[in-house]
Amino acid sequence: MPIPKAELHLHIEGTLEPELAFALAARNHVELPYADTEELRKAYLFEDLQSFLDLYYSLMAVLRTEADFEELADAYLTRAAAQGVRHAEIFFDPQAHIARGVPIGTVIEGLSRALERSEERHGVSTRLIMCFLRDQSAESAMETLEAARPHLHRIIGVGLDSAEVGHPPAKFKEVYEAAAALGLRLVAHAGEEGPPAYITEALDVLRVERVDHGLRCMEDPALVERLVRERVPLTLCPLSNVRLRAIDMLEDHPLARMLDAGLMCTVNSDDPAYFGGYVDDTFHAVHEALGIGQEQLRTLARNSFEAAFLDRDAADEEL
Numbered sequence: 001m002p003i004p005k006a007e008l009h010l011h012i013e014g015t016l017e018p019e020l021a022f023a024l025a026a027r028n029h030v031e032l033p034y035a036d037t038e039e040l041r042k043a044y045l046f047e048d049l050q051s052f053l054d055l056y057y058s059l060m061a062v063l064r065t066e067a068d069f070e071e072l073a074d075a076y077l078t079r080a081a082a083q084g085v086r087h088a089e090i091f092f093d094p095q096a097h098i099a100r101g102v103p104i105g106t107v108i109e110g111l112s113r114a115l116e117r118s119e120e121r122h123g124v125s126t127r128l129i130m131c132f133l134r135d136q137s138a139e140s141a142m143e144t145l146e147a148a149r150p151h152l153h154r155i156i157g158v159g160l161d162s163a164e165v166g167h168p169p170a171k172f173k174e175v176y177e178a179a180a181a182l183g184l185r186l187v188a189h190a191g192e193e194g195p196p197a198y199i200t201e202a203l204d205v206l207r208v209e210r211v212d213h214g215l216r217c218m219e220d221p222a223l224v225e226r227l228v229r230e231r232v233p234l235t236l237c238p239l240s241n242v243r244l245r246a247i248d249m250l251e252d253h254p255l256a257r258m259l260d261a262g263l264m265c266t267v268n269s270d271d272p273a274y275f276g277g278y279v280d281d282t283f284h285a286v287h288e289a290l291g292i293g294q295e296q297l298r299t300l301a302r303n304s305f306e307a308a309f310l311d312r313d314a315a316d317e318e319l
């Protein structure tokens, strides 16, 4: 039985398995530049974040209708339940769909159809977090927030993802202020490929409550001390870090050192269809590669509920 856990760093578009991609391509008459699922899987050898993002955005071409987004989310929730996930906070990238002519309402309402049934069907409670693409302009992010207004009851918060280096958090100060004023919770990717200073900026300028990845905080002892003191949750994704070459091998991952330092770590799957495992697979992998024992695995699971955007009572119930 997998340990009950919350998943806090999961891009729904990154759960698109090759089999579903081909099924949706056929249904929507979209031509994929791969002969079959095997050939597509062979393309999953990434040099860095950008080389992954190129494939990730191109494969989204198959997602067109509400039913497609519903099927994508339901497939993820089925897998997540089998991995011990009891609560999932799910990222989506509206700008990547709007750019292809898919309205934001199609994305949000399609995903919501699966999410609404999730507790009953899979025993997984859910929230949606809308991410802004940091390699697009701040104006585009603000327009996206505006376009999401009719659907805000479906969204718990906003995040920031895509190509990090050269796109510091401060670029999105205004849109984060606007999101906070709308009552949305705030997270951002920082310190995945970008420097530790981006983590500080996400905290001080964007006022995020959690940092997605935060891996590179380990280069700055004063920052580590602050993150420990303020108990800032980090949503780490160790398999992602290996596949995107932030680190050479899982055996080199700093997770064990981060836990020893007292950081509020959680372990998550990021884009599991692309990175070789869902969240419980990741728990097993860090146990094997880093000697993270049962007690620390339980700490990681407990942290995931504590860091979730659940009310205190619901989180305590899971603990």
Ligand code: ES4
Pocket (backbone or CB within 6 Å): 011, 014, 049, 056, 161, 162, 163, 189, 192, 240, 270, 271
């Ligand atoms: C992402 Cl691994 C990662 N990093 C940044 N942005 C992303 N979008 C989807 N996966």
Ligand code: ZN
Pocket (backbone or CB within 6 Å): 009, 011, 161, 189, 212, 270
């Ligand atoms: Zn991510």
